[in-house]
Amino acid sequence: MSSMHLALFSSILGTSYAGWRHPETLATSDYDWKWHKELAQRAEQAKFDLIFIADKLMIEDTLENTFNSNTTSRVTGWPDAITLMSSLAAVTEKIGVAGTFSSTFLQPYVVARMLATLDNLSGGRVGWNIVTSSNDREAQNFDSKATLLHHDKRYEKAGEFIEAIKALWDTWEDDAILIDKAAGSFADKSKIHYANFEGEFFNIKGPLNVPRPVQGHPVTIQAGGSGNFVNLAARTADAVFTTERSSLEAGKEYYAQFKSKVISNGRHPDELKILQGLTPIIGRTEKEAKEKFETLLELQTPQMTFSHLSSTMNYDWSQHDLDDLVPNILDQIERRERFTPMIQHAVDEKLTLRQFARWFTSSGLKLVGTPSYVADHMAKVYKEKVADGFIIGAAYSPGGAYDIFDSLVPELQARGVFRTEYDGTTLRDHFGLKRPANAAHKVLT
Numbered sequence: 001m002s003s004m005h006l007a008l009f010s011s012i013l014g015t016s017y018a019g020w021r022h023p024e025t026l027a028t029s030d031y032d033w034k035w036h037k038e039l040a041q042r043a044e045q046a047k048f049d050l051i052f053i054a055d056k057l058m059i060e061d062t063l064e065n066t067f068n069s070n071t072t073s074r075v076t077g078w079p080d081a082i083t084l085m086s087s088l089a090a091v092t093e094k095i096g097v098a099g100t101f102s103s104t105f106l107q108p109y110v111v112a113r114m115l116a117t118l119d120n121l122s123g124g125r126v127g128w129n130i131v132t133s134s135n136d137r138e139a140q141n142f143d144s145k146a147t148l149l150h151h152d153k154r155y156e157k158a159g160e161f162i163e164a165i166k167a168l169w170d171t172w173e174d175d176a177i178l179i180d181k182a183a184g185s186f187a188d189k190s191k192i193h194y195a196n197f198e199g200e201f202f203n204i205k206g207p208l209n210v211p212r213p214v215q216g217h218p219v220t221i222q223a224g225g226s227g228n229f230v231n232l233a234a235r236t237a238d239a240v241f242t243t244e245r246s247s248l249e250a251g252k253e254y255y256a257q258f259k260s261k262v263i264s265n266g267r268h269p270d271e272l273k274i275l276q277g278l279t280p281i282i283g284r285t286e287k288e289a290k291e292k293f294e295t296l297l298e299l300q301t302p303q304m305t306f307s308h309l310s311s312t313m314n315y316d317w318s319q320h321d322l323d324d325l326v327p328n329i330l331d332q333i334e335r336r337e338r339f340t341p342m343i344q345h346a347v348d349e350k351l352t353l354r355q356f357a358r359w360f361t362s363s364g365l366k367l368v369g370t371p372s373y374v375a376d377h378m379a380k381v382y383k384e385k386v387a388d389g390f391i392i393g394a395a396y397s398p399g400g401a402y403d404i405f406d407s408l409v410p411e412l413q414a415r416g417v418f419r420t421e422y423d424g425t426t427l428r429d430h431f432g433l434k435r436p437a438n439a440a441h442k443v444l445t
């Protein structure tokens, strides 16, 4: 059976802005290991493909040029991705673990090494989500006087970052380790190579100091929305994390165009899985689900939305009054493909900032209903080729996550669109992806 792919968006305090204030959400720290472990193990019992860990290398402080709104109104901070991935891998057996890594700020050798180590230790269950980052303040945590590289350059750098890391993983051939005690030969020196990678941003000699990962290359995921993102992902990604389109028809068109780009890069369309972000609100009855949704909206404040949007748009929304109409700021920001639909909607509908914040939050929590209603929608998206799967967040936690595992997943399984058992043991197995051949012969010295 072909199965849709499901990733759990890792959070123990809920992924919606106001989720942490929901009466049922845990009043605990984002670092409460007991709950990370519990949700990961429950996701594995539900046969999820992977746990997905978002990350940013900053505390968001673009709104009003301070982190006050962020620290007051939202869950502040990000657990370090590789540390959380490693901890979760140690208490699970089959589910994949993927974390977010910025190609703009991190060094390929270090990232290649961390991921290769964990892929080897976990038996091939690692994925990495490459982001190019979008905020000057993040840049200043690496050089306090810096601003972000231009968008085009960030993507050129990302392409090189991925190429360099894959080259480092290939510096060891799969059978390089011999452990021949009699001959006194630990590894075959003819099967470990220098990378001698040369580029515009990175020059790396290699070899890596870790053997080739179990999966050859850990699963390459990318998140974004721009044309640059689509071009890079179509060439290099195994899976992408995208936001929902404005309609099912628009989603189908996006999916078809993305897959045709994959084909024009000489790849099979199934070699790239398109995953859509989704935060369903599930109730035993439609009425109960709607009440949960209303509770979340009541707990929501405009500061939550604008502290997030200011950071992700690299634009300080505090320069406008909450009761002003949303201005068209599109010519003042980058990443217009991502933000045009939402700004255009606000301008066309003459929304104030306050109304825009409420609309934006509700549009991210559209799927509200019984498990059967939510499963019907997901099955349709999957069958009609709008997405190959979903990255699911629980709006509040752990109740929202238990609804997903215990009520939604059985409905998907009953519809024959989601696996009831794992077919293999690696993340590549779950995604139905081949193990890449080693390209080391191309970089021999």
Ligand SMILES: Cc1cc2nc3c(=O)[nH]c(=O)nc-3n(C[C@H](O)[C@H](O)[C@H](O)COP(=O)(O)O)c2cc1C
Pocket: 053, 054, 055, 056, 057, 100, 102, 130, 131, 132, 133, 134, 223, 224, 225, 226, 227, 228, 229, 241, 242, 243, 277, 335, 338
């Ligand atoms: C669905 C989705 C998830 C994202 N997750 C993250 C993340 O965890 N960390 C981060 O720094 N950026 C994240 N981003 C932002 C982008 O990945 C990043 O800024 C990007 O590479 C620029 O994307 P663009 O192609 O939309 O311009 C995410 C973007 C999308 C669309």
